[in-house]
Amino acid sequence: MARIVQKYGGTSVGDVERIKKVAERIKLTRDEGNEVVVVVSARAGVTNELIARAKAVCPQPSERELDQLLAIGEQETTALTAMALHGIGVDAISYTGAQAGIFTDMVHTKAKINTINPKPIEKDLKAGRVVIVAGFQGINDEGQVTTLGRGGSDLTGIALAAALKADKCEIYTDVDGVYTADPRIVKTARKLQEISYDEMLELASSGSKVMQSRSVEFAAKYNVVFEVRSSFNHNPGTIVKQEVASMERVVVRGVALDKDQSKVIVSNIVDKPGSAGKVFRALADANVNVDMIVQNVGRQGVANLTFTVPQTETHKAVKALEPVLKAIGGGEVAVDDAIAKLSVVGVGMRTHSGVAATLFQALAEAGINIELISTSEIKISVVVHQDRAEESARVAHAAFKLDQA
């Protein structure tokens, strides 16, 4: 008998028929003799509907009230899932975040989990019940409902798996697992059996939207092994864990493409100490997420700074730069939206050299120009023109032989 935490996303519980399917799957796991704790998201679309209604009554709703409102989405699916289980003869009980003992800090709309009291759930498991917990939500010390922000339900699942010392944590979503590349772009992409937390994190931050980084970081911190898999079939998914058996032989684990970035070029700024610092301080103060940064000093003490930001934040970035450039004595700002960031990721890079060379050579042979380069211990990212983005992903995927099992 194992203790298993399963998390089902909004698409998996999108309507009553899908909720009944989820119940069948839970029953299967239960009938194999396991203890099962289930975390569910709100039905797909419900959270956005509620936000729209909130904005219709008040353009800038208070975060405390927004949390109070949004929490009902998951409360609905938990109760419906428990009922669906009753309907097929499985004893089950639904809990809100508060009832499940998920205590958070005081920050509304993006609370952090402080502690989980495992006692109520332990008691139900002992009594033979399946426990259904509302994802995405908790309660603070003042008894106010809080929500955990984007990807919050994954976080609830992984945090519960840690608190309950679960043997297994299954994250059910609408994709089959983690692939070596996006199968819509790279036809030969393969599903990975295993991936390390670090690789998963780099893929997530490189445009591969399977899970939010935050949940993966939490899993890494508490060493929660989890599996990403689909709720629409019974295929095995991808196991995410600390150390991956095949790690040493595989250099690159996957390729990711992010087409939602812009390149910002700040040119002709006076190259004196502190100029770059002032530029990035201003961007940070304006809450702009800067990703890749390149600085080159040109002729006669004039420098150029190039960096990438999410396209949605370009306007904010340009606005934040205006007063700074005035203060440091001039410079021009140009923006290029027609770019894409290609990343190759693999913990094997740590001990294998030549990854950059292989990538650059392959792209050069395909005639694809590299506009920016940045590297981390387990990732190399390059910026290419958006017209060549998908081709560059296919070229990289082939260059590292990712299509070969």
Next chain:
Amino acid sequence: MARIVQKYGGTSVGDVERIKKVAERIKLTRDEGNEVVVVVSARAGVTNELIARAKAVCPQPSERELDQLLAIGEQETTALTAMALHGIGVDAISYTGAQAGIFTDMVHTKAKINTINPKPIEKDLKAGRVVIVAGFQGINDEGQVTTLGRGGSDLTGIALAAALKADKCEIYTDVDGVYTADPRIVKTARKLQEISYDEMLELASSGSKVMQSRSVEFAAKYNVVFEVRSSFNHNPGTIVKQEVASMERVVVRGVALDKDQSKVIVSNIVDKPGSAGKVFRALADANVNVDMIVQNVGRQGVANLTFTVPQTETHKAVKALEPVLKAIGGGEVAVDDAIAKLSVVGVGMRTHSGVAATLFQALAEAGINIELISTSEIKISVVVHQDRAEESARVAHAAFKLDQA
């Protein structure tokens, strides 16, 4: 400065536009310098939608889970109402039943309120906040969500008014107040300025569907004076209280018509002690709500029993009677759906005789046959043929001069 509890029904908070209107009304009351506590229902239709979804996943959903599910309807409108108030510059906070300290017994789907802890709300009122409380729900000693059953939001409003020692309790609904008769049937019906709890109770049980009896009984028990009024205009409504000033001069307060009853005639049963008792015990065991009862002993020790039941329970009643008639040695059952119950209500009847005579004479003059009669201290009810029902209401209304202010 007064302390006012306002309760808004599901039609009043039916969509975001109406919620904004409700917020304006709350602000008006607040701006007059009052402390305001607001109870809201779920948006009209939401509770039924949720029940439909529950039945789609499980034909007989558990009551615990049903409560967990249904509670979200009011949680939504409380948060939206608080946001709408913020939008027009009024400080406000929303509470679930649990957060508002509404503790109930352990009975799901029709819980009774045990206690209300007024401290959290008192604290907010002191801080200058409007407090929005979810109607219809509470929490039991095990931390489970409970709901109060039909009319539960009115009950929340009145119970909060009692617990908070409010100066005034306003029940906003989609009608203007309590009328001397249903204005759709009796064109000359007038809105009553005041009515006593007892009269309101008799009207409610006689087919006048302004409020559930339960809430009125609770108000009477704790002597909570409340006003029934419309959220769609600013007309004064009807004040409901213990003693009504004009009581002694007015004999009959209003006329009510109930067309949803059936007449059941059990004939030719042996008239021996205990027969009638067995009949009504069987009906009670089957949860049939029997209203008017008439027994007449016919020739040679054979008795007839006639009574009325809600039309929805006729089938249940007939089924429950079968074994009983067998046990007591025979009898026949006949059902007549084409009836209506006309009631005239007024505490003035206590000291004034002749009400029955006036009613019977007026109906006789109009050629309307009376099939059954029952009387209480402040009410006389007669059963008439359904074809003459509305006419009989108009005749009674005129006979007691209810159209005269």
